[in-house]
Amino acid sequence: MKSLNLIIITGLFFFLQKVTAQTAYEHISNKALYTFIDDLATQHLIEVNTSIKPYSRQQLGIWLAEAATKHDQLSRPQQAMLDVFLQEFALEAGNLKTGKVQVYSQDEKLSLHLLPPELVWRDTLFRAIVRPVYGIRLFGTTNTNFFHSYGGLEAISYIGSNWSVYASLRDHYQNREILAFPDYLTQEPGGNYKLNEGGRKGGDYSEMRGGITYSWNWGSVGLLKDHVQWGDSFNGSNIFSGRTPSFAMIKLFMNPAPWLEFNYFHGWLVSQVIDSTGSYYIPGGHYKASYYPKYLAANMYTFKPLRNLNISVGNSIVYDDGNVHPAYLIPFFFFKSLTHTLNRGILNNNSMMFVNLSSRQIKHLHLYFSLYVDEFSKTRIGDPDRHNFWSYKAGFSISGWPHKDFSFTSEMTRTTPMTYQHRVPTTTFETNRFNLGHYMRDNAKDYFVMARYSPVSSLQVSLSYLYAFKGNLYNYVYGSAVKVDSNPVLQDKIWTNSTLSLCSEMLPVPNIRVFTELAYSNVQGYDVDGKKAVFYLNRFSPSYLHGKTLSVVLGFGMGF
16 A cells, blocks of 8 residues: 555544444454454554454454554564555545446445445445455365355445444355364354255355444444354354354443443344244144244453453353343343342253453563353362363463564363253253354363464465364253263363364455465264264264365455
8 A cells, every 4th residue: 555545544544533433343254354453462553352352343443543553563564464454444434445446436425346346335424335245165185075155245334423234145055065063073153054955965054144233432232143252262262152153132332441341242042942832733734833032141341450451251141031031131230140030940041151361461472361151169169079160261372573474372272071061952052053152162172373474465374283172972961860060071082183284365455365275184083982983073073074184275255
């Protein structure tokens, strides 16, 4: 970007920050942008609470603008990345995007361009962008070859100074292989699949997300259908992972003081548990099924006692009272306490608590820790035969040291048996049967390390290693003679995954990426608890990842 254009856009962002407040969320699948923001924060170029995602597009624009004022502190690859991202957020700055190849413009209000393909409108009341979405991944593996493609349309709009409306529709097709069944221990996004539709081998699913929000200068509220990700992580959050199908929610954000941030949502989950009383046969013998309702309320308080130190505490509850209960719509509550009044003596809810600590007080170093507590009793502490139900993650990342374009990350996650489970099917920590928490679920552990380097322009190259294993399977059976808090932790390995990956990604123009991955994996099951190794392999991993495999992935994405 020419330096003059950079100054203009930066000035517009600072002007926008002062006079307007609007919130349209940038999806968490834009990993290049989210990683770039994380690097800027760790290098003390901006200050960010990275434990709560997604970020709003306007806030992202402000952070990028702040980084642009420190242009001389960025390396050339970082400057190239910043150039791409600033162009992507021109609409949030009140600017009319023109793109690389503009094919039509009118009165400085309407612009149609091809790289990337977008239609943009801007006037004093209404700003909007509409663009196609398309992507494909080609997999070549030792076991098979297949592809995953998606296509659709998305729109982002701002009305006046406070309202935002955004929407994204994309249809997915996975040829031959299904990448994300609920029990698969992968980080592929979940979908509600139609299998072998129209005679095609594989699976289709559709994902519609978006929302409408009203914002003011210290907060926002909205009705959304989207993904949320809570907890600092590079290899899967253990609070809310964001890998389930999206669900509808009322979402509230408040930042009333520099030292306090508050996030809350109330979600409508999909239980996929048949309600026999609400189901019936219709003429012709067809069965009209109905699901039991299922809801989720969650909040997180983030305190900032020192610069670059964030301490976050929160809680959530899954409940199935039949209708939305107004008590859970009060954002600031400790929800577990409500159950003593609302559901005393009955099993209508499932509560949990969480903590996230994030420290960037040492420049170039990010230390983080997150804890998800499902069930806790102080009597279990120190008892060698019993355990609490929790998951914790500890990690660190180094960014911009010893070289500006180098980063290194290491983290570990450990989860005890029964965590994320519940004895009542309608109050499990799931939606569409996908776990809302860590992708490895309960009784599991994983280690992850990654080195990343930016050699030139917007190219990112990373080398990572993952070792993950899962222990014995236990069912949460209410009234069982076996006490569920006495199940041995990680006693036997029933499934392991060892993967070494070399990845590259480049953003040639805004909203378009090309990427490659070369991976060697060794995924094994074991004969444990009377079940054969193949049982665990089939349950927890797609067939193309069984055994020792070498895979090559080539991909292109327009829209994230």
